[in-house]
Amino acid sequence: MVRYRVRGGNALRGTAFVQGAKNAVLPMIGAALLAAEGRTVLRNVPLIEDVRRAIELAEAVGARVQFHEAERTLVIDASGVHTPVLPEEIASRFRGVILFVPALLHRVGEVIVEGVGGCNLGARNLDFHYNGYKRLGALVDEQESAIHIKAAGLTGATLYLDRPSHTGTENLIMAAALAQGTTVIENAALEPEVLDVIEMLRKMGANISGEGTGFITVEGVRELKAVEHTVMADRLDAGAFMMAAAITGGEVTLLGTSLEHLGVVRWKLEQMGVEFFQEGAVVHARRDGQLRPINVITDTYPGFATDLQPQLMAMAALAGGPSYIHERIFDGRFALARELNKMGARVEVNGSRAVVHGPTPLRGATVEAHDLRSGIALVLAGLAAEGETVIESGYRIDRGHADIAQRLRALGADVEREISPFA
Ligand SMILES: CC(=O)N[C@H]1[C@@H](OP(=O)(O)OP(=O)(O)OC[C@H]2O[C@@H](n3ccc(=O)[nH]c3=O)[C@H](O)[C@@H]2O)O[C@H](CO)[C@@H](O)[C@@H]1O
Ligand SMILES: C=C(OP(=O)(O)O)C(=O)O
The missing domain is CATH 3.65.10.10 (Enolpyruvate transferase domain)
Structure with a gap:
């Protein structure tokens, strides 16, 4: 059993390598x-x-x-x-x-x-x-x-x-x-x-x-x-790092990626207060002031990627007002809501729509990664939370993000990957 232990509070700063997709x-x-x-x-x-x-x-x-x-x-x-x-x-x-x-x-x-x-x-x-x-x-x-x-x-x-x-x-x-x-x-x-x-x-x-x-x-x-x-760069891995910088109020430089691959995600993050600057295949992302609430509809490319919707939900918990999310690709992609609520968020789900009542301060809790992207979203929430967050079923994160604890630590995060002998 793999689990991630995250102690929040550090603004992420530095350079990260984006993995292959x-x-x-x-x-x-x-x-x-x-x-x-x-x-x-x-x-x-x-x-x-x-x-x-x-x-x-x-x-x-x-x-x-x-x-x-x-x-x-x-x-x-x-x-x-x-x-x-x-x-x-x-x-x-x-x-x-x-x-x-x-x-x-x-x-x-x-x-x-x-x-x-x-x-x-x-x-x-x-x-x-x-x-x-x-x-x-x-x-x-x-x-x-x-x-x-x-x-x-x-x-x-x-x-x-x-x-x-x-x-x-x-x-x-x-x-x-x-x-x-x-x-x-x-x-x-x-x-x-x-x-x-x-x-x-x-x-x-x-x-x-x-x-x-x-x-x-x-x-x-x-x-x-x-x-x-x-293999091309992983836009979902890049997106997770951009949002990790944004949720912690930090600034990251991502090597080997492109804003073009983000489609509408780029514009929605900008509306929330993320600033981007691209120099060739290097992208800088940082938060510009308080996070603003957002209205998002997931769609196929170039629409807002469903695989970045959970991470956005985590960010929306800290935004200054209610955010609205309409998930149109998958009919069961809101399992994150109840885990975020354990951390102090107020997310209401109604079918394929969710309202995130921000801003709510997040606090550490023991939570479950129901799938890959809700898992990484919980890591992001943990980075912004007060205290310690333990994310169970970490294998699901390992399915799609390589060496995530180590890469986040290189940016100043306090994250550990642990293997428990108990299944
Ligand atoms: C390995 C891989 O590339 N996985 C990605 C791929 O999954 P995947 O290719 O499985 O996703 P699809 O684009 O096929 O599915 C999108 C929607 O179409 C429906 N559908 C799909 C096929 C089908 O034969 N019948 C049908 O009804 C699915 O139930 C789902 O509601 O695209 C998803 C949507 O961007 C991403 O979240 C996944 O990360
Ligand atoms: C849904 C995902 O992956 P898969 O299609 O491999 O389950 C994902 O990468 O978020």
């Missing part, structure tokens, strides 16, 4: 398995638990993987991929498992998904993925214990997503990349990570156009080759 590296590991020969080299790979699960899973299906951790470099030889089973004990621990489906369909002709993990945020359906595979010619059999997908070769088709699903877009592109003929994907996701994955697939030899427009065309090719690719 979790939501880009996971599909890239899936993409690497599409190459039947050679070795893929991924750079700027974050040392997070989801990457460790993805490595275990790639090995379970027959790939040979070396993780050079000090160099943040992953080497994947997928020539030995032979088994269709994505085993429950690994698959049920992270969402990225679904990103292995296209490669196994192409390489093995079938996939058995024994579980799908990831953050518990309410309904997380996969119907857009399955409908897409079916339109490309696969057979999908959804049983309670496992999902079985089979395909004797895929054929291009016109596909659509009811809404621009992030992993749905990546999966249908990967499925179409080696299908015979042309595939058009309508209502495709625009997230920067999706574009980075497309860039890697294009280097591998895929013929993809239209990314960033919502309409993607993929001309199938016969094979994809192993390549080298550097």
Whole structure:
């Protein structure tokens, strides 16, 4: 059992390194398995638990993987991929498992998904993925214990997503990349990570156009080759550090990121009183006076990222007036509210809307990380709280943020990661 212990009160100051993006590296590991020969080299790979699960899973299906951790470099030889089973004990621990489906369909002709993990945020359906595979010619059999997908070769088709699903877009592109003929994907996701994955697939030899427009065309090719690719910076990790500076009244310099990737998040943080200054790939963020209340609606990119909504909720607890949050992506992403309330916040939730009655001083408490982003939001709340905050279920934070305690300590925070022998 991992837990984080945070003693609040220090304004964060200094320089932080932004990690490689979790939501880009996971599909890239899936993409690497599409190459039947050679070795893929991924750079700027974050040392997070989801990457460790993805490595275990790639090995379970027959790939040979070396993780050079000090160099943040992953080497994947997928020539030995032979088994269709994505085993429950690994698959049920992270969402990225679904990103292995296209490669196994192409390489093995079938996939058995024994579980799908990831953050518990309410309904997380996969119907857009399955409908897409079916339109490309696969057979999908959804049983309670496992999902079985089979395909004797895929054929291009016109596909659509009811809404621009992030992993749905990546999966249908990967499925179409080696299908015979042309595939058009309508209502495709625009997230920067999706574009980075497309860039890697294009280097591998895929013929993809239209990314960033919502309409993607993929001309199938016969094979994809192993390549080298550097994973983009994690905008959610960068956002967490910006908000850590803001919530503590500090100032941070973030190396290797871009305000462009934040979309609307940037403007909302500015409205709350965060000042930004960008010099190339270096971003400075600091709080400018008292935090102001805010009105936020989460949306797909470039709208306000749902993965930064909990951190914003924590900040809103300290803002000078009521803030309104409308969560439109997930129907169960307000588990943070009751944990923040244990710390003295006043958050009222009504369905997909929440009102944060700020300002309320925060005080330390023992709280639970119900998912990755509510976990990091509680770390931020702890940094601004009086006294000590203990955040249980810290594994969920480790799924997506690398060395977070150490990186925050380098900015002057009092944070420790502890491993308890008691489960
Ligand atoms: C590994 C990864 O990249 N995870 C990210 C990805 O998750 P993920 O790709 O799972 O999220 P989606 O964009 O697919 O889901 C968004 C919404 O669409 C619904 N939906 C999705 C697919 C589908 O087949 N049917 C369906 O109904 C989901 O229930 C959810 O309500 O995007 C989310 C939304 O930005 C982020 O929070 C996650 O961090
Ligand atoms: C929801 C998230 O991740 P996943 O899709 O991997 O559960 C997240 O990164 O906040």
